Amino acid sequence: MDRADMGTKGSGGACGVCGGRTYLIERQGDRAHARICECSVECQVCGGRGHNLVEQEATFSKKVGPRKYEVLAPCACTLRIRRVARYNEVGLPGVLAHATFENYRPIDDAHNRPKTVAQHFAHHFDKKGSNKGFILSGPVGTGKTHLLAATLAHLVLEMGVQARYVEISLLYATIRRGFQEGKSGGEIIGPLSEVEVLAIDELGKGRGSQFELETMDELIARRYNANRTTLFATNYSLEPERKITRAVSGYQSTEDAKNVLRDAELLRERVGERIYSRLCEMCTFVELPKDTPDHRRARQQGEPRGHHHAPVKMRAHR
Ligand SMILES: Nc1ncnc2c1ncn2[C@@H]1O[C@H](COP(=O)(O)OP(=O)(O)OP(=O)(O)O)[C@@H](O)[C@H]1O
Ligand SMILES: [Mg+2]
Numbered sequence: 001m002d003r004a005d006m007g008t009k010g011s012g013g014a015c016g017v018c019g020g021r022t023y024l025i026e027r028q029g030d031r032a033h034a035r036i037c038e039c040s041v042e043c044q045v046c047g048g049r050g051h052n053l054v055e056q057e058a059t060f061s062k063k064v065g066p067r068k069y070e071v072l073a074p075c076a077c078t079l080r081i082r083r084v085a086r087y088n089e090v091g092l093p094g095v096l097a098h099a100t101f102e103n104y105r106p107i108d109d110a111h112n113r114p115k116t117v118a119q120h121f122a123h124h125f126d127k128k129g130s131n132k133g134f135i136l137s138g139p140v141g142t143g144k145t146h147l148l149a150a151t152l153a154h155l156v157l158e159m160g161v162q163a164r165y166v167e168i169s170l171l172y173a174t175i176r177r178g179f180q181e182g183k184s185g186g187e188i189i190g191p192l193s194e195v196e197v198l199a200i201d202e203l204g205k206g207r208g209s210q211f212e213l214e215t216m217d218e219l220i221a222r223r224y225n226a227n228r229t230t231l232f233a234t235n236y237s238l239e240p241e242r243k244i245t246r247a248v249s250g251y252q253s254t255e256d257a258k259n260v261l262r263d264a265e266l267l268r269e270r271v272g273e274r275i276y277s278r279l280c281e282m283c284t285f286v287e288l289p290k291d292t293p294d295h296r297r298a299r300q301q302g303e304p305r306g307h308h309h310a311p312v313k314m315r316a317h318r
């Protein structure tokens, strides 16, 4: 576990409800919501005062020598309350309240990289330094948003980082609504360009209108210039070569052909060179294999392919 964990642990102990994490994440409507576990609501350490007297020693004069004195320091429970409140400002979708690194299961080693990259990022995040983000690209239902949610939960609740999650079409809709209320795009983008870590989901989605491209361009350029960390997920391909197009002619139905074309669409073409070029510098690129199964469908069909229960091969080290 991280060093940053230590401050907030304590009263959780061996709690069967939160597993000692001291907080729980639950679905509340369309949002993921965190709250402090019953086991840790009443703080055993400070008795609810929120701070503790801590003994310190200092030498104020040579004549008197070292003297002990007491200062008030915030208790771990204060930190916990702050982090839980911060989590509830992230804006993660309720359907992913359950998402953790532990319950993300790659079907085999080849599908393990997204988790490895996301987990490494979360566990090694340097609050004082600069951090390279990541971009996850892959087919639908392959756990991209799951990993974004797990990453942000870890950063906020375990490390006290400030973070936000935005789904791109909701962001555009919010800005449009803001326009109607007389706000400028900058006013809405402002807070998002300053937050420590921002996750932008569904990058490349939308109509690709000038408004959308300019909004995204401004947001990403601002974060790039401020050297802020940004995470992304997209259905569009990162691969530089459009390899599949030639195979299209061999397909039977126009529906198939359309699907292949959509699969083959490149993020670079969707977001334009300016944004793509910045992404290259800001992020580690992770592309899920095209054959990664859709977990939503697997679940609906009672997991006939047994993907969930296939033994997960562990890597010795990374
Ligand atoms: N490898 C996995 N292990 C465990 N659960 C998974 C995995 N992949 C997906 N899931 C689950 O499947 C559901 C869909 O995953 P998620 O929403 O993260 O997909 P996505 O890649 O973001 O899809 P889309 O491209 O449609 O946004 C979620 O409930 C998620 O928890
Ligand atoms: Mg998603």
Ligand SMILES: [Zn+2]
Pocket (backbone or CB within 6 Å): 012, 015, 016, 017, 018, 019, 020, 021, 022, 023, 037, 038, 039, 040
């Ligand atoms: Zn508990």
Ligand SMILES: [Zn+2]
Pocket (backbone or CB within 6 Å): 043, 044, 045, 046, 047, 048, 049, 050, 051, 075, 076, 077, 078
């Ligand atoms: Zn306390």
